[in-house]
Amino acid sequence: MREEQHRDEFAAATDRILAGRAADGDAEAFAALVRRYAPMMSAYARRILPGTSEIDDVVQETFITAWEQLSTLERPEQVKSWLMRITSRKAIDRIRATKVHSDFQEVEISVPQASDPPRRAEASAGVAALGEALGELPDRERQCWVLREIGGHSYEEISEELGIPLSTVRGQLARARKHIIVRMEEWR
Known part of the structure; x- marks a missing residue:
């Protein structure tokens, strides 16, 4: 007790x-x-x-x-x-x-809970498309993107954790974001 x-x-x-x-x-x-x-x-x-x-x-x-x-x-x-x-x-x-070399298609990104099945299906398809887009990125770009966008790390923290210059982090993130924006265009 x-x-x-x-x-x-x-x-x-x-x-x-x-x-x-x-x-x-x-x-x-x-x-x-x-x-x-x-x-x-x-x-x-x-x-x-x-x-x-x-x-x-x-x-x-x-x-x-x-x-x-x-x-x-x-x-x-x-x-x-x-x-x-x-x-x-x-x-x-x-x-x-x-x-x-991580396969980010296996990344568990939660699907927003929607009340109606069509919205849930659309959200699941969007998450799958994001997983595919992440899977196409080079490892370093993918690591930077995951640490920033999923982990919420600052640029400085990413630089420190990956052992790369801050300018490299910025470049890797810019390239990763550009790729994801292009690949996810139809989901906008």
Whole structure:
């Protein structure tokens, strides 16, 4: 009973409180962060590493790193974006280490929930067309596009994570966007 009360208390706690307590060594507060963000981190890792069995490993490595470095987090209220950056870096490290050429047709992009079947079918077809357009991009352009448009990373974060100059990130994104705009023209 006491454990359930504790879980309920943590479920309602803010990220700032949980991260602060976890940084002080509170394993239960850290477990609450794991429960809160593991599904989102898995979905995000799956977008970067589609079709691989390494997604759970990436998430687990992210939480290990987070536990070890949580005391260095200057703004505990930003723990979510911090965890997502670590997830991104771990996933990209896997790509670099194994030279995986991701097939972005397997990227799970959610289809907006529509009430009528024709709209759902159209949305599904649009997502499939986007997957095909992404699959045609060179790996580096695709990685930049996914990190920016799906992951919400800044240009600086992409530059840092991929180890490429900021100007290269801009160029890769411009080329990727141009290709996608041309390929998705009929869906406008």
